[in-house]
Amino acid sequence: MKFKKKTTMIISLALGATLFATTALAEVNTKDGYEQLKDTLKYTAESFSSRLNNYTITQYIEIKDNENVIYSQNLVQKYDIKNGVCEHSGDDFDQVNGNTQSYYYKDKNCDISYDSYQQIYNENDYAKPDNTPVYTNPFKDDTTIDIEKIADAAVGNLKDSLVVEQKTDGNKEISGSFSEAQIPSIINAFASYAVKRSTTTYSNTASNGNTVEINNVETSLISKDIFIKNVNGKMETDKNGLIKDASGTGTISGKDKDNKEHNLTFKLSVKIIDVNSTVVKKPDLTEKKVQKNDVGKSGRINTIISNIGKYIGQYKSDIVMDKDGKFQKIGEKIIDITSIDNKNIEGTYHEEYKKGYEQYKTNYIDSKFIGQIDENGSAKIDILDTEGNKHSGRISILTDQNGRIYFNMDKDEYPKDVVSIGAFDKIFK
Numbered sequence: 001m002k003f004k005k006k007t008t009m010i011i012s013l014a015l016g017a018t019l020f021a022t023t024a025l026a027e028v029n030t031k032d033g034y035e036q037l038k039d040t041l042k043y044t045a046e047s048f049s050s051r052l053n054n055y056t057i058t059q060y061i062e063i064k065d066n067e068n069v070i071y072s073q074n075l076v077q078k079y080d081i082k083n084g085v086c087e088h089s090g091d092d093f094d095q096v097n098g099n100t101q102s103y104y105y106k107d108k109n110c111d112i113s114y115d116s117y118q119q120i121y122n123e124n125d126y127a128k129p130d131n132t133p134v135y136t137n138p139f140k141d142d143t144t145i146d147i148e149k150i151a152d153a154a155v156g157n158l159k160d161s162l163v164v165e166q167k168t169d170g171n172k173e174i175s176g177s178f179s180e181a182q183i184p185s186i187i188n189a190f191a192s193y194a195v196k197r198s199t200t201t202y203s204n205t206a207s208n209g210n211t212v213e214i215n216n217v218e219t220s221l222i223s224k225d226i227f228i229k230n231v232n233g234k235m236e237t238d239k240n241g242l243i244k245d246a247s248g249t250g251t252i253s254g255k256d257k258d259n260k261e262h263n264l265t266f267k268l269s270v271k272i273i274d275v276n277s278t279v280v281k282k283p284d285l286t287e288k289k290v291q292k293n294d295v296g297k298s299g300r301i302n303t304i305i306s307n308i309g310k311y312i313g314q315y316k317s318d319i320v321m322d323k324d325g326k327f328q329k330i331g332e333k334i335i336d337i338t339s340i341d342n343k344n345i346e347g348t349y350h351e352e353y354k355k356g357y358e359q360y361k362t363n364y365i366d367s368k369f370i371g372q373i374d375e376n377g378s379a380k381i382d383i384l385d386t387e388g389n390k391h392s393g394r395i396s397i398l399t400d401q402n403g404r405i406y407f408n409m410d411k412d413e414y415p416k417d418v419v420s421i422g423a424f425d426k427i428f429k
Contacts, residue, residue, distance in 0.1 A: 037174065038148070042139050044243045044272075049137040054080040054278040062267040065221055070095050075102075079135050080280040084108050086134035087280050105283055106134060112283065120289045127295060170239025178231045191252055192226040222254030222262045229253045229263070245271040311397050312337050315405055315424035319351070319360070322417050330357040335395075335407050335424050345379050345395065346370045349407070362413040363387055371395065383409065403428075 048055065056078045063071040075090040090102040103114035103121075108129040113122050138144045165173045233248035247269045255261050319331040331353035339346040351365040363385040371381030378396035385391060396406040403426035414420050 040237055040241045040243065043241050045137045045139050047242055048079070049081070049133065049135050053082045053276050054078075054274075054280070055272060055276070056274040056278045058269075058271045058273065060267070060269045064265045064267075065262055067265075069093065078278050078280045080278065081133075081135060083280075084131065084134055085280045087283075103283075105280075107282065110282075112285070120291055121285055122291050122293065123285070124293045124295045171236060171244070173234065173236045175234040176232070180227065180229050183228045183231070188227050191228050192254075221256055221264065222252070223257055224255050226252065226254035242275075243272055245269070308340055308342055311340050311405070314427040315407075316427055317407075317421045317424040319353070319414075320419040320421065321357075321360075322419065327419070330354050330360065330418070333407075333420075333424070334427075335405065337397075337405075340397070342373060344370070344372055345381070345397070349383065360414065360418055363389065364391070364409065364413065367391075369393070369395070373397075378406075 056076065059073070059075045059077070061071070061073045061075075062069060072093045073090055074092075075088065078087045080086065085107045086105070088102070088104040092100050092102060100116040101114065102116065103112070105112040108126075108131060110123060110125045112124075114120075115122060139148075163175050165175075167173065229251040231248070231250040233246070235246040236244045238244055248267075250266045252264045252266075253261065254264075313336070315335040315337070317333045317335075318329050319333060320327050321330045331351060334350045334352065335347060336350070337345065337347040347369055349364055349367040349369060351361055353361060364383065365386060367383050367385045369381040369383045371379035373379045378394055381393050381395055383391040383393055391409060391411060393407065393409040395408075405424050405426075406422050407424055408422045412420055
């Protein structure tokens with residue numbers, strides 16, 4: 001799925017700290033209780049992937065630095081397992097991008113994602129149905145199995161600080177509160193390592209499918225004397241052992257490079273609602289800005305642009321020579337796209353040289369080309385030169401969508417000291 005990505009270890013640490021509070025819970029002084037809790041987590045994950053027809057997961061994450069919110073996410077995830085449909089919608093906040101929105105929808109025939117930076121919906125229509133499950137059980141992943149082993153070793157005597165309440169309706173509430181003195185040194189060591197290495201990469205998925213990194217921000221506000229001050233958590237399950245809601249908070253303390261103290265406070269809340277009554281509908285994008293793409297049988301995207309005619313016109317690129325220890329412009333190459341739709345493209349290629357450099361002209365100097373646009377958003381073209389010889393090349397019009405195209409001959413006839421540039425910029429009159 002194409003989401004706006006925020007890969008950050010500090011957020012992972014927040015999830016880890018609060019999840020630790022809600023998953024490392026067990027009956028007092030009994031290993032059976034801990035194993036029972038793990039069974040509940042595994043039962044819930046398996047129910048998400050196979051036992052339940054549909055459900056909704058709501059999730060809220062918040063990170064504060066000395067009471068100032070530096071990151072938050074409010075996410076609603078709807079799953080229709082029976083019909084292979086899901087929908088995710090979120091409101092995010094961070095100090096670089098401010099408030100942004102995320103959206104993702106998928107069924108067997110298409111997927112839709114929202115690019116909040118360009119404010120456009122990207123819709124990929126599949127050539128054949130995609131029966132990939134919309135939710136997979138994480139406990140069947142090898143990485144999760146390794147994490148479980150680490151958790152088993154790290155929990156230690158923290159099980160002694162847990163309270164389990166069996167309710168009359170069959171539900172169960174499990175809660176725990178852990179102070180600084182109770183946190184094992186191995187967990188503090190991990191916290192220190194994770195925070196010191198924490199960075200956030202803010203990225204944007206452009207409308208042509210390329211990921212464009214727009215900023216790198218160091219979010220490691222604390223770099224020394226790092227330790228976990230407290231972790232608190234609570235989880236409630238129904239009579240069948242399915243998790244209904246879970247919440248947790250935690251605080252990590254430390255100092256920055258200027259010896260200023262920071263308290264990073266994490267908050268996580270997860271609820272499972274509308275079990276077997278969730279309805280997931282394909283969004284109505286009638287009044288929205290949409291870019292539609294075809295996903296061919298190969299899985300590659302063939303972009304469909306509703307106003308593709310904007311690419312009709314002339315484009316130019318410099319012809320450059322490496323002479324006397326510097327680059328000198330000796331002429332120009334001109335592409336004229338005369339006809340284009342989402343399947344075919346036609347045009348002409350022309351070369352113009354400064355006086356005294358005419359000897360560098362090629363047989364392509366006045367050529368015609370024709371091609372079919374493929375699933376990559378470019379076209380393999382046939383080129384007919386001035387002597388009637390047929391050549392081949394490639395033209396790409398969907399790489400930047402900012403008035404630039406790329407045009408290259410498969411066989412370059414320029415001498416070694418002449419630089420042939422493949423990028424052509426649109427000529428605006």
